[in-house]
Amino acid sequence: MKTTVLVPTYRRPQDLQRCLEALQNQQRLPDEVLIVLRATDQPTWNLLEQNTFSPLTIRTQIVEQPGQVAALNAGLDAASGDIIAITDDDAAPHPDWLKRIEAHFLADAQVGGVGGRDWVYMGGTLHGPTADQVVPRPIGQIQWFGRVVGNHHLGTDKPQEVAILKGANMSYRCTAIGSARFDPRLQGTGAQVHNDLGFSLAIKRQGWKLIYDPAIAVDHFPAQRFDKDRRDAFSYGATLDAAHNETLILMNYFAPFRRAIYLGWSILIGTRVKPGIVQLCRLLPREGLQSWQKGKAVLQGRWQGCRTWLGRTKKLT
Structure with missing residues (x-):
């Protein structure tokens, strides 16, 4: 081959x-x-x-x-x-x-x-x-x-x-x-x-x-990135983009019932990297204000990801 x-x-x-x-x-x-x-x-x-x-x-x-x-x-x-x-x-x-x-x-x-x-x-x-x-x-x-x-x-x-x-x-x-x-x-x-x-x-x-x-x-050997997605520090824009991209991809892939489950889980719970409400409460004592910024970026990214998905433009084959 x-x-x-x-x-x-x-x-x-x-x-x-x-x-x-x-x-x-x-x-x-x-x-x-x-x-x-x-x-x-x-x-x-x-x-x-x-x-x-x-x-x-x-x-x-x-x-x-x-x-x-x-x-x-x-x-x-x-x-x-x-x-x-x-x-x-x-x-x-x-x-x-x-x-x-x-x-x-x-x-x-x-x-x-x-x-x-x-x-x-x-x-x-x-x-x-x-x-x-x-x-x-x-x-x-x-x-x-x-x-x-x-x-x-x-x-x-x-x-x-x-x-x-x-x-x-x-x-x-x-x-x-x-x-x-x-x-x-x-x-x-x-x-x-x-x-x-x-x-x-x-x-x-x-x-x-x-x-x-x-x-x-x-x-x-993870190297320097020449954009806002830095490897060594929190970036509001990079976090927003990551949440947008994940949301768009999974909404595009899942059947309707799993889409609803995914959105509920991601907004209410989430992960430490992309926190929902529960994870945000856990991160607050350790990360302080940055945890709120992270949570806001994720929520905004989720919202934008749903909007992009609903637009159905340039859909992946």
């Missing part, structure tokens, strides 16, 4: 270099590496002009619109592989990454997507359990009331079918993708969080299997 590795990037040449060097060391080399970048990103262009990264076949695709959604969609439009493997520029796939991905697609024609674990390093230190500490846990699931469970970075003991693949380490069969694209209604000017959630559910809704295999691994 022909494989395209798709890497969207913006102003992170050192991270991209580490990613490409990891792709050079793949046991099963990609048939092409497609770098999606902006015309104005001169540091990245300099890297690509100064290094050949042999034996990789590297193609570039220019995107003018800011945001990860536009970059990923431009990559999907330009990719030529039977398998499209997507990773972040701040991730470094393990040497057997593509070999293991291809094996899953070859083994089962009903598999539409394959992903795996990202070993997250914060400041050079592993975040999460080591390999000998892995225990079975829910991975990439949506609970009946709408809570999204990721945990992709924590790993599990064996491959399993999931509902969600993580953007730093996911791949799809081209025939499963078809005309589906990442949802352009998602808010944000950079990361546009939860775009992987929406795309995973779009593929799953068509009846394809999504497989999470912890042995399909990348080392992930």
Whole structure:
């Protein structure tokens, strides 16, 4: 099967270099590496002009619109592989990454997507359990009331079918993708969080299997984001966008009865990251005024997400 590795990037040449060097060391080399970048990103262009990264076949695709959604969609439009493997520029796939991905697609024609674990390093230190500490846990699931469970970075003991693949380490069969694209209604000017959630559910809704295999691994070094979605501090706008995007995606995916359950749970209870009323009361003693700002941002994002969904514009196929 022909494989395209798709890497969207913006102003992170050192991270991209580490990613490409990891792709050079793949046991099963990609048939092409497609770098999606902006015309104005001169540091990245300099890297690509100064290094050949042999034996990789590297193609570039220019995107003018800011945001990860536009970059990923431009990559999907330009990719030529039977398998499209997507990773972040701040991730470094393990040497057997593509070999293991291809094996899953070859083994089962009903598999539409394959992903795996990202070993997250914060400041050079592993975040999460080591390999000998892995225990079975829910991975990439949506609970009946709408809570999204990721945990992709924590790993599990064996491959399993999931509902969600993580953007730093996911791949799809081209025939499963078809005309589906990442949802352009998602808010944000950079990361546009939860775009992987929406795309995973779009593929799953068509009846394809999504497989999470912890042995399909990348080392992930979360890098600087050049938008309001900072990794190290609370941002009202980023929290609002995350709540909007999650709400839009799940309202689009759920049947009417589950939509009502999800809205009730998310507004009354929620999570620590996207608190509803109950979680807000729990956070108040520890976070003070910031908890109220977080709660307000989430509520506003939920409201905007419902409005976007009701508009039914540019609906994801």
